[in-house]
Amino acid sequence: MLYLLAFFFALSLTVTYFFMAHSDFLPFFSNLSRPVVASVSLLASGLALRHYWENLESALSRIWLCFTIGMGFWFLSELSWAFQTLILNEPNPYPSIASIYRLVGYAALFLSIFVYLGLFRNVISGKIVAISAAVTLPTSAGIIPSILWLVRGKVSAMNFATFFVTIAYPLFDLLLFAQAMFGLLVFTITGLKGRVKGAWLLLNAGILMNVFGDLLLSYTNLSGIYYQGHPLELFFHAGYIFFALAFYAHIKEL
Numbered sequence: 001m002l003y004l005l006a007f008f009f010a011l012s013l014t015v016t017y018f019f020m021a022h023s024d025f026l027p028f029f030s031n032l033s034r035p036v037v038a039s040v041s042l043l044a045s046g047l048a049l050r051h052y053w054e055n056l057e058s059a060l061s062r063i064w065l066c067f068t069i070g071m072g073f074w075f076l077s078e079l080s081w082a083f084q085t086l087i088l089n090e091p092n093p094y095p096s097i098a099s100i101y102r103l104v105g106y107a108a109l110f111l112s113i114f115v116y117l118g119l120f121r122n123v124i125s126g127k128i129v130a131i132s133a134a135v136t137l138p139t140s141a142g143i144i145p146s147i148l149w150l151v152r153g154k155v156s157a158m159n160f161a162t163f164f165v166t167i168a169y170p171l172f173d174l175l176l177f178a179q180a181m182f183g184l185l186v187f188t189i190t191g192l193k194g195r196v197k198g199a200w201l202l203l204n205a206g207i208l209m210n211v212f213g214d215l216l217l218s219y220t221n222l223s224g225i226y227y228q229g230h231p232l233e234l235f236f237h238a239g240y241i242f243f244a245l246a247f248y249a250h251i252k253e254l
Contacts, residue, residue, distance in 0.1 A: 026229035032084045035078040041240040042071040044247035066112030073105035096167040136178040169214035199250035206242030
């Protein structure tokens with residue numbers, strides 16, 4: 001039932017973006033919906049933290065604390081973006097304090113997956129490394145040159161903050177995807193096959209949505225064609241929905 005609701009929620013967002021394209025309502029809807037959708041993944045991670053919490057000595061407690069901190073900072077990123085656009089009337093606050101919140105969120109998510117994988121480091125074999133490389137390296141081969149192409153000839157005209165955020169977002173997404181791929185493989189091809197496989201599949205899908213979203217965000221910002229309510233924002237919405245479903249699935253599967 002929850003998956004069906006998530007599907008219709010995502011569908012309603014998509015319909016709104018495309019049928020209200022270039023309307024005066026869409027920028028307002030876009031900026032307001034971003035923290036709302038992000039709050040869903042924050043709530044789901046908080047429920048998982050409550051479910052698994054014992055104390056700070058528990059690895060699962062630390063893992064879900066980091067997941068929740070990461071989702072919390074990403075929510076703050078979306079909320080601060082909405083505040084700057086809706087209250088301060090800034091048309092495109094990029095980069096801004098919202099970027100700092102998002103980068104801190106990456107650090108917490110990296111740590112959560114690192115600690116999680118540490119619990120199963122004995123089953124991470126050469127086969128898992130090879131399969132992960134076969135999936136992530138072609139993705140990297142497509143994305144890294146794309147990032148370099150985006151900034152070609154524009155570095156001298158960019159301040160350091162804009163340059164750093166433009167490069168960091170897609171690269172951090174890609175590194176997070178590579179890290180999460182190990183988790184998916186641990187629960188699909190080892191003796192742990194089947195356990196929380198669905199959760200890791202959804203988590204990887206969420207990260208991949210952010211890879212595409214941030215790459216397009218960097219491109220449109222550098223090209224000067226980004227606007228509030230751009231369809232690329234649907235990738236971020238989808239990412240948050242996948243994250244929320246991943247956290248829910250993990251509770252149900254373990």
